[in-house]
Amino acid sequence: MSDGLLEIEDLTKSFDGVKALDGFSCSVRKAEILGLIGPNGAGKTTLFNVITGFLASEGGKAMFRGINLVGQPAHRIARIGIARTFQDLRLIRQLSVLDNVMLSFRNQPGERLGNLFFRWKNTREREVFHRKQAMSLLEETGLAEKASDPAGDLSYGQQKLLSLVCCLAAKADLLLLDEPVAGIAPEMIERILSIIRKLPTEGKSAILIEHNLDAVMEICNRVIFMDAGAKVSEGTPEEVRNDPKVIEAYLD
Numbered sequence: 001m002s003d004g005l006l007e008i009e010d011l012t013k014s015f016d017g018v019k020a021l022d023g024f025s026c027s028v029r030k031a032e033i034l035g036l037i038g039p040n041g042a043g044k045t046t047l048f049n050v051i052t053g054f055l056a057s058e059g060g061k062a063m064f065r066g067i068n069l070v071g072q073p074a075h076r077i078a079r080i081g082i083a084r085t086f087q088d089l090r091l092i093r094q095l096s097v098l099d100n101v102m103l104s105f106r107n108q109p110g111e112r113l114g115n116l117f118f119r120w121k122n123t124r125e126r127e128v129f130h131r132k133q134a135m136s137l138l139e140e141t142g143l144a145e146k147a148s149d150p151a152g153d154l155s156y157g158q159q160k161l162l163s164l165v166c167c168l169a170a171k172a173d174l175l176l177l178d179e180p181v182a183g184i185a186p187e188m189i190e191r192i193l194s195i196i197r198k199l200p201t202e203g204k205s206a207i208l209i210e211h212n213l214d215a216v217m218e219i220c221n222r223v224i225f226m227d228a229g230a231k232v233s234e235g236t237p238e239e240v241r242n243d244p245k246v247i248e249a250y251l252d
């Protein structure tokens with residue numbers, strides 16, 4: 001598809017002979033939220049791991065801005081505009097909330113080309129600038145009062161919010177969100193969803209893995225249902241919700 005930001009074709013990944021991805025293909029368009037649903041073990045997280053270079057695909061390609069991500073190292077992929085969250089969050093628990101966000105700036109596109117984009121007089125100036133940026137992100141997302149607390153002291157819901165804020169801090173055009181609202185209270189779910197919902201208005205795209213079907217159906221433009229490493233159903237939230245194959249899987 002010509003308006004695809006990410007074009008994934010035929011990705012395959014096996015673990016001990018079991019195919020976690022079995023010729024998986026899909027595309028993500030600019031400024032859309034694509035929902036990715038499916039039972040545990042369907043291969044959803046593996047897809048993120050392959051796209052972000054944490055795992056190598058055994059075949060196929062994932063084209064992002066003319067670059068095939070397959071075979072690229074994770075740090076390079078992070079710098080060309082793809083950011084992710086993890087199911088297990090991976091915050092640095094001893095560091096403050098603010099420092100966790102500031103560390104995520106390392107992955108901003110152009111950060112390595114700092115001289116081109118910003119003419120830092122010195123590292124102190126850059127630090128002050130980043131601190132201000134991080135504080136304003138924390139203010140926008142309602143975490144400012146926790147800025148100096150260790151990340152490990154936050155509630156689980158707040159940690160999930162922080163992990164999303166860190167992902168936003170990377171200023172990526174494509175965000176891969178792995179179960180961002182699983183296991184948290186309704187009020188925090190709403191706060192997190194309202195941040196995700198705004199991404200397309202900023203021209204950003206996301207793939208949202210989530211078991212909370214109501215959340216997926218509410219905020220996604222399109223939805224893919226996958227099982228055993230392959231796409232089973234794809235369409236609008238309405239179409240996928242009414243697909244007998246999806247209904248059957250969720251009634252099991």
Ligand SMILES: Nc1ncnc2c1ncn2[C@@H]1O[C@H](COP(=O)(O)OP(=O)(O)O)[C@@H](O)[C@H]1O
Binds near residue numbers: 020042
């Ligand atoms: N690092 C790994 N080593 C071995 N097996 C793995 C690894 N990652 C995932 N798998 C296996 O691949 C399959 C897909 O897992 P995963 O992508 O985590 O599914 P999902 O995120 O949809 O629940 C499962 O059978 C899982 O056990």
Ligand SMILES: [Mg+2]
Binds near residue numbers: 044045046087
């Ligand atoms: Mg998973």
